[in-house]
Amino acid sequence: MNAPLNYVPRSDFKKRTFAATQDPHLRQSFRSAMDFLMAKRQAQFPDQEAFEHLRALGEEVRRYSLSRLPELLEQLEANLTRNGVKVHWAEDAEEANAIFLEISRSHGATRLIKGKSMVSEEIELNHEMAKHGVDCLESDMGEYIVQLDGEKPSHIIMPAIHKTKEQIARLFHEKVPGVDYTDSVDELIQIGRRILRENFRDAHIGVSGVNFAVAETGSLCLVENEGNGRMCTTVPPVHIAITGIEKVVEKLEHVVPLYTLLPRSATGQAITTYFNVISGPRKPGEKDGPKEVHLILLDNGRSQAYADEQLRQTLQCIRCGACMNHCPVYTRIGGHAYGTTYPGPIGEIVSPHMMGLTATHELPFASSLCGACGDVCPVKIPIPDILMRLRREASHEAEPGRPALRGQGAGRNRLVSLAFAAWRTIYSHPGLYRLYAWAASRLNFLTPKSQLGWTASRTPLIPARQTLRDRLKNRA
Amino acid sequence: MSARDNILARLRAAPRSSAPVMPDVAGRLADRYAALRAPEADRFGTFRSAIEAAHAEVHETSGAEWPALVVRLCREKGVAMLACPPAGDLSAALMLEPDAPEIWGYGETMEAVKGRLFDATDAGITRAHGAIAETGTLIAWTGVDEPRSLSLVPPIHFILLDRSRIYADLLQAMTEEGWAGRLPTNLLLISGPSKTADIQQTLAYGAHGPKELIVLVLNPEGVAA
Amino acid sequence: MEKRTYPGKPRDVYLYATCLVDMFHPDAGMDTVALLEREGIRVHFPRDQTCCGQPAYTSGYPEEAREVARKQLDLFPLPWPVVVPSGSCGGMMRHHYPRLFADEPEARAKALALADRVFELSEFLVHVVQVKLTDRGSAETVALHTSCSARREMGTHLTGADLLAQLCNVKLEVHGHESECCGFGGTFSLKQPDISSAMAADKVAAMQATGARGFISADCGCLLNLNHTLEARKEAFRGEHLATFLCRRTGAKP
Numbered sequence: 041m042n043a044p045l046n047y048v049p050r051s052d053f054k055k056r057t058f059a060a061t062q063d064p065h066l067r068q069s070f071r072s073a074m075d076f077l078m079a080k081r082q083a084q085f086p087d088q089e090a091f092e093h094l095r096a097l098g099e100e101v102r103r104y105s106l107s108r109l110p111e112l113l114e115q116l117e118a119n120l121t122r123n124g125v126k127v128h129w130a131e132d133a134e135e136a137n138a139i140f141l142e143i144s145r146s147h148g149a150t151r152l153i154k155g156k157s158m159v160s161e162e163i164e165l166n167h168e169m170a171k172h173g174v175d176c177l178e179s180d181m182g183e184y185i186v187q188l189d190g191e192k193p194s195h196i197i198m199p200a201i202h203k204t205k206e207q208i209a210r211l212f213h214e215k216v217p218g219v220d221y222t223d224s225v226d227e228l229i230q231i232g233r234r235i236l237r238e239n240f241r242d243a244h245i246g247v248s249g250v251n252f253a254v255a256e257t258g259s260l261c262l263v264e265n266e267g268n269g270r271m272c273t274t275v276p277p278v279h280i281a282i283t284g285i286e287k288v289v290e291k292l293e294h295v296v297p298l299y300t301l302l303p304r305s306a307t308g309q310a311i312t313t314y315f316n317v318i319s320g321p322r323k324p325g326e327k328d329g330p331k332e333v334h335l336i337l338l339d340n341g342r343s344q345a346y347a348d349e350q351l352r353q354t355l356q357c358i359r360c361g362a363c364m365n366h367c368p369v370y371t372r373i374g375g376h377a378y379g380t381t382y383p384g385p386i387g388e389i390v391s392p393h394m395m396g397l398t399a400t401h402e403l404p405f406a407s408s409l410c411g412a413c414g415d416v417c418p419v420k421i422p423i424p425d426i427l428m429r430l431r432r433e434a435s436h437e438a439e440p441g442r443p444a445l446r447g448q449g450a451g452r453n454r455l456v457s458l459a460f461a462a463w464r465t466i467y468s469h470p471g472l473y474r475l476y477a478w479a480a481s482r483l484n485f486l487t488p489k490s491q492l493g494w495t496a497s498r499t500p501l502i503p504a505r506q507t508l509r510d511r512l513k514n515r516a
Numbered sequence: 517m518s519a520r521d522n523i524l525a526r527l528r529a530a531p532r533s534s535a536p537v538m539p540d541v542a543g544r545l546a547d548r549y550a551a552l553r554a555p556e557a558d559r560f561g562t563f564r565s566a567i568e569a570a571h572a573e574v575h576e577t578s579g580a581e582w583p584a585l586v587v588r589l590c591r592e593k594g595v596a597m598l599a600c601p602p603a604g605d606l607s608a609a610l611m612l613e614p615d616a617p618e619i620w621g622y623g624e625t626m627e628a629v630k631g632r633l634f635d636a637t638d639a640g641i642t643r644a645h646g647a648i649a650e651t652g653t654l655i656a657w658t659g660v661d662e663p664r665s666l667s668l669v670p671p672i673h674f675i676l677l678d679r680s681r682i683y684a685d686l687l688q689a690m691t692e693e694g695w696a697g698r699l700p701t702n703l704l705l706i707s708g709p710s711k712t713a714d715i716q717q718t719l720a721y722g723a724h725g726p727k728e729l730i731v732l733v734l735n736p737e738g739v740a741a
Numbered sequence: 742m743e744k745r746t747y748p749g750k751p752r753d754v755y756l757y758a759t760c761l762v763d764m765f766h767p768d769a770g771m772d773t774v775a776l777l778e779r780e781g782i783r784v785h786f787p788r789d790q791t792c793c794g795q796p797a798y799t800s801g802y803p804e805e806a807r808e809v810a811r812k813q814l815d816l817f818p819l820p821w822p823v824v825v826p827s828g829s830c831g832g833m834m835r836h837h838y839p840r841l842f843a844d845e846p847e848a849r850a851k852a853l854a855l856a857d858r859v860f861e862l863s864e865f866l867v868h869v870v871q872v873k874l875t876d877r878g879s880a881e882t883v884a885l886h887t888s889c890s891a892r893r894e895m896g897t898h899l900t901g902a903d904l905l906a907q908l909c910n911v912k913l914e915v916h917g918h919e920s921e922c923c924g925f926g927g928t929f930s931l932k933q934p935d936i937s938s939a940m941a942a943d944k945v946a947a948m949q950a951t952g953a954r955g956f957i958s959a960d961c962g963c964l965l966n967l968n969h970t971l972e973a974r975k976e977a978f979r980g981e982h983l984a985t986f987l988c989r990r991t992g993a994k995p
Contacts, residue, residue, distance in 0.1 A: 054933075054935070057933065057935050057936055058935045061935045061936060061938070061939040062935075067939070073716075073717055076717050077717075090548070093544075093547075093548075094548070097539060097541065097544045097545070100539045101539050101541070103533070103536075104536050104537070104538065104539050107532065107533045107536035108536055109527050110524050110527040110528050113523075113524065113527075114524070123701075129518065129519040129520035129523055130519055131519045131522060131523060135519055179724070180714070181712045181714040181715070181723055182712075182714035182715075185714070185715070198713070198714060198717070199714070200714055200715070201717075203715075203716075204716060205715050205716045205718070208715055208716075225715045225716065225718040225720050226720050228715055229712060229715065229720040229722070229723055230722070232723075233722065233723060233724060236724060237634065237724070240634075240724070241630060241634045256696055257696055257699050259699060265710070265711050265712060265713075265723070266710055266711065266712045266714075266723035266724050266725070267668060267710035267723060267724040267725025267726075268723070268724040270664070270668050270704070270724075270725060271668065271669075271724055271725075274664045274665055274668060274702075275626070275630075275665065275669075277627075285523065285527075290538075291538075291541075291696065292690060292695060292696040292699075293541045293542065293687060293690060293691065293696070294539065294541060296541055296545065296686055296687045296690070297541060297544075297545065299686070300686075307713070310566070310650075310651050311651040311652075311653060311705075311707045312707065313570070313706065313707055313708050313709070313710055313711055313725070314704065314705065314706060314707075314710075314725070315653075315704070315705035315707075316702070316704055317699060317702065317703040317704070317705075318701070318702055319699045319700070319701055319702070319703070320701045321701070322701065323659075323660075323701055325660040326658075326659060326660055326663070326701065327602065327622055327623075327624065327625050327626055327660075327663040328625065328626035328663045328664050328665045329658075329663075329664055329701060329702060337523075339519075339523045339526075343523060343526040343527055343530075346526070346527055346530050347526065347529070347530045347531075348530075349531055349533060352530070368921050368922045368924070368940055369933075369936050369940075372936050372939045372940060372943075373936060404801075405929070405932050405933065406933055406936065407926070407929065408889070408922045408924060408925065408926025408929045408937070408940070409799055409889075409890070409926055409927075409929070410889035410890075410921075410922035410926065411889055411890060411893050412889070412920075412921075412922070415893065428798070428799055428801065428803075430801075431799075431800060431801025432801040432802070432803060433801075434801060435800075435801040435802070436801070456800075457802075460797050460800070460802040460805045461805065463796065463797060463805065463809075464797070464805040464808050464809060466791075467760070467791040467792045467794075467809040467812075468791070468808045468809045468811070468812050470788070470789035470790070470791055470812065473791040473792075474788075477760075477763060477764055480764065481764065491931075492931050492934075493930065493931040493932060493933070493934030493937070494930055494931055494934070494969075495973075496934035496935070496938060497934065497938035497941065497942070497970060497973055498930075498938075498941075498966070498969035498970050498972070498973050499969045499972040499973045500969075501765065501965060501969065503764045503765060504764060504765060504766075504767050504768075506767060507763050507764055507767055508758050508762055508763045508764075508766075508767035508770035508771065508786075509758075509763060509786065509788065511767050511770075511771055512770075512771075512774070512786050515771075
């Protein structure tokens with residue numbers, strides 16, 4: 041349809057979004073998947089008032105927890121330690137991977153089996169472990185499919201949402217020895233089940249993420265449907281959990297509103313098949329469960345968001361994915377185009393802290409600010425407001441006396457700044473504006489016919505021959 | 517300075533929001549759960565329809581009749597080997613039944629029984645600690661008497677539920693029983709057989725855990741099954 | 742969306758036409774005046790008005806937006822309602838001005854007072870004027886598109902539909918993904934042309950699929966985005982500003 045804009049150099053992000061929007065197959069599969077997820081979520085919240093009441097409580101719990109974050113992390117650490125869980129802290133991906141490697145080496149472990157964990161994607165655990173001869177296998181069906189194809193997840197809840205069953209059927213047939221082509225979903229799942237079961241049984245270490253960490257009890261809560269999370273945290277002799285530092289809540293009962301909101305918002309389920317509350321390794325007399333449990337608390341830029349009261353709201357996120365399911369941009373380009381672990385609206389506001397604005401300054405602009413994300417967020421993160429804030433930080437140097445974000449000002453563009461300076465001058469001086477409007481309308485035949493991105497798929501904007509104010513004046 | 521000290525120092529240096537007030541979760545959710553908590557509410561009916569909607573099978577039975585029912589279901593489902601908790605009461609009751617499948621008690625550590633559990637066992641049976649009506653959820657309180665893997669690894673999971681142990685909602689179960697002060701190493705909420713929709717949003721059961729979840733509800737004496 | 746209490750029908754109103762109406766949709770401005778005057782309302786146009794500030798505000802230039810917005814705060818000295826015939830601009834003044842001046846108590850007080858009397862056109866006609874329309878046109882089927890922010894912040898999808906429902910020969914067809922963004926988003930349409938174009942293409946296709954003759958909108962940004970997309974695609978389907986449509990159907994003369 042529309043031709044690439046050859047006269048503007050395309051960034052990698054723009055190249056990816058262009059390719060995605062031109063791929064009818066991708067457009068169709070995301071459209072139908074998002075329609076499906078939106079309808080399922082809507083069915084779980086039939087009463088808007090009740091939803092607002094519930095999410096106000098969800099927001100309150102998250103804000104309260106964040107307001108006491110350092111204290112709660114210490115309380116969590118103390119109670120986990122009391123329960124026999126070893127707690128580690130990592131400032132960034134490198135430190136977290138080093139901890140994984142050290143634990144693996146101390147057990148002579150070469151086979152890790154992993155339940156779904158976006159934080160492990162964030163630190164590129166599989167890739168880093170492979171460098172050291174440690175094999176880390178994904179066990180969530182979607183993650184397994186994506187790993188088998190050498191890809192990354194395109195959605196935080198449904199990692200293989202970009203693939204059709206026919207593509208998965210071909211993938212299994214090509215990559216899994218002895219598998220005939222079948223596009224029956226049941227048969228494909230049973231193939232995955234058979235292969236992964238052997239790995240649950242024989243892996244040396246199980247890896248998982250954490251949905252909520254409870255400070256008062258020293259517990260890790262995992263939410264899932266498949267049972268692979270339970271397998272990873274039950275069968276191997278060692279369990280390593282990894283989580284961002286923001287996931288802690290104080291009281292066990294604080295989990296209730298969050299868990300009520302999470303699956304309903306994510307996949308439109310009232311509840312997941314499993315809610316797994318882990319409060320320690322196998323105790324004397326117990327027949328199973330890991331003998332060693334570790335928790336890695338990862339910062340990786342979260343404390344930068346925490347340092348600012350507006351940006352801190354980013355950390356309220358419970359990773360349901362509703363914002364991407366409802367995002368018209370995500371629906372058009374899918375998850376891979378973002379080039380980040382977390383795609384969609386939440387990815388646009390959290391990735392700048394993890395990766396710095398130098399790598400991510402375009403992301404806050406990849407939104408029409410339609411507000412759908414903020415409307416469905418179960419913990420009321422004002423995503424559009426934070427996007428606008430990050431647009432500012434991407435376009436300006438830090439103000440004196442205020443800490444700069446990593447990569448602050450990386451998206452600064454002299455021409456854009458000049459354009460807005462000129463705009464301000466004209467539009468804050470009514471006389472100048474009238475002159476400008478008069479000239480632009482009388483001389484509208486001089487309007488450039490090529491107007492940057494606008495005319496890529498639209499006819500040029502040309503002012504009317506006579507402005508409204510002139511017409512009103514003439515009438516009077 | 518360790519990573520821990522650095523992270524905590526950065527968090528402490530951040531501006532603190534105004535004095536935080538502990539959210540009143542119970543108070544704020546009271547309305548939501550009022551109807552289900554009322555004495556006349558049909559908790560069993562709510563539980564049953566919710567868990568059946570999640571593809572679980574529910575049978576009403578009694579303290580005397582459940583072993584025969586389990587044996588019949590085992591026969592129908594082709595279960596040749598059934599794993600039971602270590603305590604022995606369930607296995608003893610089942611072994612009295614004619615035509616019972618092969619039964620083993622989970623009396624050793626998982627390392628010792630892993631091969632049998634993963635590769636030869638068709639079904640496991642456990643006792644539910646209780647249930648939650650709102651969402652059709654079983655509470656599994658694992659520990660010395662109940663290995664975690666018994667409700668996870670075998671392809672079929674039978675679970676006995678005492679009908680009098682159905683709470684209205686999760687918050688009620690949690691607060692009335694004081695969970696925060698006495699959590700087991702692994703508390704599980706189970707709301708159906710294992711499932712996934714990771715391939716083209718098509719629901720498939722038996723992803724990694726049990727393909728079938730069979731709930732045997734034990735009615736108190738005098739309540740007809 | 743908050744619940745709002747509405748005043749009674751006034752004798753006088755200010756028209757805040759926005760830069761888009763002034764320069765690109767003057768007809769919509771004239772038609773707005775005609776509709777209000779027919780209801781016996783005197784319309785006053787503050788000549789020093791320029792732009793609500795939204796282009797800079799949403800692009801990461803809040804300081805520039807604030808300077809432009811500051812000038813608009815002083816345009817409305819008398820306590821009359823301010824009617825805005827372009828939804829998202831109305832939302833900017835009603836919801837974002839008070840936040841833009843959060844750190845300046847005096848300006849913030851002014852912004853709050855102004856926000857309280859800013860009304861999007863369809864909202865004003867339905868809730869304040871309580872207008873009763875008489876349809877004089879022949880049978881016609883249309884779709885309705887509302888800007889995302891106006892819809893969320895002021896419920897314009899309801900008031901827009903309410904006005905169309907008063908026209909007995911007009912049939913409103915609801916299109917697929919009706920609440921979804923058309924891809925305008927201010928400078929988004931310039932900065933992300935590929936995504937924006939894909940969204941606009943889907944929106945015009947969905948509206949055309951209803952079999953409607955055209956579509957109605959009270960949001961000038963969306964109208965420009967969709968009409969210029971349609972024009973580039975050489976399609977006859979077009980959007981019409983709500984004020985223009987209402988004038989045409991009910992015989993009000995600008």
